[in-house]
Amino acid sequence: MENLRELFQIMIRRFGFLDKYCCSTDEYNISLVQSHILYEVDRRPGQSIQTISETLGMEMSTFSRQIQTLVKMDLVKKSPSPEDGRVFVLRLTEEGKGVARQIDQQMNAFLDDVFSHMSSFEKETVIRSIQLLNASMAQSDGCCSCKTEISLATKES
Amino acid sequence: MENLRELFQIMIRRFGFLDKYCCSTDEYNISLVQSHILYEVDRRPGQSIQTISETLGMEMSTFSRQIQTLVKMDLVKKSPSPEDGRVFVLRLTEEGKGVARQIDQQMNAFLDDVFSHMSSFEKETVIRSIQLLNASMAQSDGCCSCKTEISLATKES
């Protein structure tokens, strides 16, 4: 079990492929970053441009332009916050929710496939481990600013 | 433990940050893809352009240009294969190995930090789980073409 990093590097690469191949649907050609944006807007609707760009670790200017694109595609709705006229608040359109759901299904189908090679005990163990990892990464603010909100993810452990 | 995808999405995002923040060193400003290239060339020296671009899931033309950049930076050495004059074979320069080692150290330091929040039993379990995941993903060719070679990664389990 030496070379911890190799283990993780390969896993990350694999999930990167997964992510990449699951982001387009029949009707829409969604880029990887766009799928991440849809995911996060779907998960936490009503958040501001700034909040979500930070969560995803993107430059705000880049993010702003991606949102413009997604608004033009009619997948995201951008409305001024009633509380603060400077901030804009993001939500998915019905169309956008449909796309997000499709991506979600593709991802889950793949994950099911991966887990089909394990016993249910192994599956439980792996899931438990990912939860542990997520929790530990949330605690550890040593290296990188992992600002990802995981309240929702850890809540239902 | 419903919503498998959320669990993984957050983990991938976190490791994406990690990856991103660990790829530059004091002397070199390495991009994320470049760090992946260095990693893979280091891991399997003497592979062809085509092989590595496929392993990393990049367009060969894009990859070719990235290699040109890395050769100019004197991190990668590109030499014609003695067996087949059409193929070029990649290795890291001493400088490149140094950079790869530095990135590796940063990653491992972060991973150690993450694991410091766990008991050694938990750590063992998590590592075992990642190995399992990698193995299962290697078997599963359902969704995406996960061509990633893991022979080295799984060998020493």
Place this chain on the structure above:
DNA sequence: CCAATAAATTTGTATTTTGCAAATATAGGT
């Protein structure tokens, strides 16, 4: 040995993405 076909890599080129700084717009305090 030559012509034709195939494979590995590079180059042309147009498009997209990105990063940083400057601009714009709105809030809030004094």
Place this chain on the structure above:
DNA sequence: ACCTATATTTGCAAAATACAAATTTATTGG
């Protein structure tokens, strides 16, 4: 109202990407 801070957008130049066409070397069948 004036000044400062915060949220977002825009200008612009640099880098990354995709796809097709070009280049180079191998291989194969006559």
